[in-house]
Amino acid sequence: MASGDPYDAALDLLRRLNPKHVAEHVDNIITLVPELAEDLLSSVDQPLTLRRCKQTGRDYLLCDYNRDGDSYRSPWSNQFDPPLDEAGLGGVGAGGNSAGAGGGAVPSERVRKMEMKLNEAFDVYRELYFEGGVSSVYMWNLDDGFAGVVLLKKASGPNDGSSSGVWDSIHVFEASERGRTSNYRLTSTVLLSLATKGASLGEVDLSGNMTRQVEYDLPVENDESHIVNVGRMVEDMELSMRNLLQEVYFGKAKDVVGDLRSIGSLSEGQRDRDAQRELIGSMRR
Amino acid sequence: MSTPKAIVSSFVEKAPPGEACLRSYHIKTLTASRPNLVNELGPAFKKYNEEQFRTVLLPGSSQHVILSSYNSLGDGRYYDVESSSSFAFDHTTQKPSAVQSHVLESAQADLIKSTLKGLSAYVKEHFANGAYGAYPIENDSKVAIIIVANKYSPSNFWNGRWRSLYIFDPSSNSLDGSIKVDVHYYEDGNVRLLTNKAVSASLSSVTGAGIAKDIATGEKKYQEELNRSFTSLSEGAFKALRRQLPVTRQKIEWDKVAGYRLGQDIGGGGAARR
Numbered sequence: 001m002a003s004g005d006p007y008d009a010a011l012d013l014l015r016r017l018n019p020k021h022v023a024e025h026v027d028n029i030i031t032l033v034p035e036l037a038e039d040l041l042s043s044v045d046q047p048l049t050l051r052r053c054k055q056t057g058r059d060y061l062l063c064d065y066n067r068d069g070d071s072y073r074s075p076w077s078n079q080f081d082p083p084l085d086e087a088g089l090g091g092v093g094a095g096g097n098s099a100g101a102g103g104g105a106v107p108s109e110r111v112r113k114m115e116m117k118l119n120e121a122f123d124v125y126r127e128l129y130f131e132g133g134v135s136s137v138y139m140w141n142l143d144d145g146f147a148g149v150v151l152l153k154k155a156s157g158p159n160d161g162s163s164s165g166v167w168d169s170i171h172v173f174e175a176s177e178r179g180r181t182s183n184y185r186l187t188s189t190v191l192l193s194l195a196t197k198g199a200s201l202g203e204v205d206l207s208g209n210m211t212r213q214v215e216y217d218l219p220v221e222n223d224e225s226h227i228v229n230v231g232r233m234v235e236d237m238e239l240s241m242r243n244l245l246q247e248v249y250f251g252k253a254k255d256v257v258g259d260l261r262s263i264g265s266l267s268e269g270q271r272d273r274d275a276q277r278e279l280i281g282s283m284r285r
Numbered sequence: 286m287s288t289p290k291a292i293v294s295s296f297v298e299k300a301p302p303g304e305a306c307l308r309s310y311h312i313k314t315l316t317a318s319r320p321n322l323v324n325e326l327g328p329a330f331k332k333y334n335e336e337q338f339r340t341v342l343l344p345g346s347s348q349h350v351i352l353s354s355y356n357s358l359g360d361g362r363y364y365d366v367e368s369s370s371s372f373a374f375d376h377t378t379q380k381p382s383a384v385q386s387h388v389l390e391s392a393q394a395d396l397i398k399s400t401l402k403g404l405s406a407y408v409k410e411h412f413a414n415g416a417y418g419a420y421p422i423e424n425d426s427k428v429a430i431i432i433v434a435n436k437y438s439p440s441n442f443w444n445g446r447w448r449s450l451y452i453f454d455p456s457s458n459s460l461d462g463s464i465k466v467d468v469h470y471y472e473d474g475n476v477r478l479l480t481n482k483a484v485s486a487s488l489s490s491v492t493g494a495g496i497a498k499d500i501a502t503g504e505k506k507y508q509e510e511l512n513r514s515f516t517s518l519s520e521g522a523f524k525a526l527r528r529q530l531p532v533t534r535q536k537i538e539w540d541k542v543a544g545y546r547l548g549q550d551i552g553g554g555g556a557a558r559r
Contacts, residue, residue, distance in 0.1 A: 009314035013296065016304050019475045028292045032315050121542040128531035156525040165522035194522050201510050202464075202482030206518065210474030224540070231539035239536075242527060248470055250519040252443065253478045254512055256468045260434050260447040263508055265410045 006033050010040060020193055020207035022046055045189045045209060048153045048168045050134050053077050061136040061151040063170070068105075075119045075136045078112065107139045110223070111146045115139040117227050122150055125235065130154045130167075145177040150234050163196040169241075171234045175226065182220045184229060187213045188237045192245055206249050212241060289316055294329035298336070301469035301477065303437035303444030330376035338433040338448050340416045341381050343372055349416040355429035356420045364389075366419060367401055391421040393428055393455070399493025400430060400453075407501045408432060412447070428453040430462075430496070432504075442472035449504065451484065453496060460486045460499060464507050482507050 010029045017025045023046050030037045041064065048061045055077035060066075066073040071080040107115055118137040126135040133154030140147055150171040158164045168191040176183040193207040214237060218229045262269065287295075293312050316322045333339075335357070340349035343365075350365040352374060357363055364371040364387040371387035374380070391397065397419045408415040412434040422429045430451040437444045451462035461484065468478040484507075488499055530536065 004314050004317070006314050006317070009311050013311045013315070015471055015475050016301055016469070017296065017299055018301075018477050018479070020477065025296075028287065028295070029315065031287060032289055032292055121539065124542055125537055128533075128537065129528050130526070131528065154526050156522055163518060163522035165518075165526050167526040192523075192526075194518050196514055196518055196522065198514075200506075201514050202480060202507075204511065204514050204518070205479045206476070208470070208474055208476030210476065212473060227542070228539040231537065231542060235537055235539075238527075239529070242529060244473075246519060246523065248474075248476055249523070250515045252470055253468050253476075254515045256436070256443055256445040256470070257447070257466055257478075257508065257511060259413065259436050259438075260445045260466070261504065261508055262411050262413070263505060266413065267410060 007036055007039055010036055011044070014044060018207070019191070019209050020205065022209075045168075045170050045191060045211075047166065047191055047193075048151055048170070050153065051081065053079075054081055055079055059134045061134055061153055063138070063149060063151060065138045065140070065149045066136070073106065073138070075115065075138060078106065105140050107146070108141050111139050111141050114146070114223055114226055115148065118148065118150070118230060121227060121231055122152070122234075125231070126152055126154075129238070133167075142174060142176070145175040145182065147172070147174040148230070149173075150230070152238075162198060163194065165192070165194040167192055169238060171237065173230055173233065175230075177220070180219060180221075181217050182226065182229065184216045184218060184233060185213070186215070186233050186237060187211065188234070188241060190238075190241050190245060192249065194249065206253065208249075210241060210244060210248070212237065212244075289319060290322060290325055293322060294326060297326055297329035298333050300333060301444060302337075302435060302446035302467050303439070304469070324377070327377050330379075334374075334376055334379075337446065338416075338431055338450075340433060340435065341372075341374065343368070343370065343381055343384050345384075351416050351418045351431055351433060353418070353420075353429075353431055355422050355431065356418060364420075366397060367405075389421075392425045393421045396455070396491075396493055397421065397428060400428065400496050401493070403494045403497025404430070404432065404500070407497050408434075411501070411504075422452070426454075426456070428455070430500070432500070443468065443470045445469070449484075449500070451496075451500060453488075455491065458488045458491055460484070460488055460496065464504060466511070480511060 014022065014025055022044065026040050026044055026046065030040060048063060050059045050061050051072060052059055053074035053076045055074065058076045060074050060076060062072045068080060068084055071082050071084055073080050115137055122135045122137055126133055130152065133152060136151045138149050152169045153167065155166045156164060169188065171186060171188045173184055173186045189209055189211045191209040195205045197203045216233060220226060293316060296311065312323050334352045335354045339352045341352060342349055346368060348368065350368065352363055356365065358371060362371055362373050366389050369386060369388055371385050372381045373383040389397065400419045404417040404419065408417045414436055415432060415434040418431045420429050430453060433448040435446050445468040447466050449462060449464045451460050453460050463484060464482045466478065466480040470476040484503055486499055486503065488495060
């Protein structure tokens, strides 16, 4: 913490402030240090917003990877909304080679084909696991391969009594192609916000985000292999993150409350432990 | 548009439990163009400390005393009834000083002392790191009762705070207040539990022991209710967001997924794979 880098300080601060209001905190930090705007907006995961594709009528998710200025690219139609100038769309090849974020990047024909297949595959995945919600996959070219982001969002309203929740997952992957194998690096963040209230409970809010990274070298025969590899990687990651979130949100939080306040009497608990120790001691003797 | 001072003050006031010491580093780094801003944050630190019932260890004492607006004497001084002392607190350096003897003079003094006695037994039995206080407020017409417990475990990436505030009104025998729990977990992420439960009770026995007993019963009930809410959130809202596995109990066959079509084929495909 000795270094005075404002970007590190901003991220460190964001790791401490209430994650439920991350967007507001980011705005506030940008007001303090406007130079941080681009870095923070592209690196700090925030709850996803959605838009309806004008060409296909389907919803898609917005993020920095499908943004160009104020326009966003629909994965279903490959069109920007609002449309970009002709000049902006001209550089498909050159723009497609940029490292992703913004820039009106449209992937090359080959990568766009994978993008379409992954969108179709994750639409099925979304229905099977989320039974609702919205999914979007965006891809871009890299010098030695390609990269992409799989986005999933689901909100559950206050329908089971008075509880509500929002799940946002953001899986960013990079694939370096090395002949018959590919090296995949996956960074996944899940933002999960849950709230409930009741007369005898009052209000409870459990909100946050967790991030995990994995790296794999996997065999590749053709572009179909990439769909399978990316799909499995994201599916396994979400399963382990869901388990992690369950443990932290419900197990850990409850344990900490129990560490703050003991439902049972502390002295009785101590007496029980002493008695047990004595018993074990006498059995050893 | 918020001013830098208002923004930084809001960061100070929104600090999670156990992290107050990190604030000035962030503030200095993020307001490098206004190095003096850190000196203007006294009011924000004061607000945070008083709202969060910051506990302080006075020199030569082993018992934590509480900071709140209810035991403020003004001019940065606070008092504690049990230890019959008052002290100055510098909200910027977070240090107490100038401890003096302070004898409670209040028409409610007997009730306050017997309440503290009852609270002492209760807090010792249920809070590993608890502090408590009772103070006359509103011209001696009411009594403010505070319980606060902090547990910081930075090596395990979590910190937590339990705080309760009750206002006892002897004219109506009513006990009104709130219980708040704040838990921060930050390994590989940032997760926060924030709860708020309003409490309102009418007491039959207006003794210190009766007040402490009513608080103990209410807090036990609340904690049990909160524990049940973790289970119901896990089984309810959480499950409704994302299943652990598809209905078929099987992971997706990604080599065939391009063949799945949305709509009726999902059910059909799922049945076929079972």
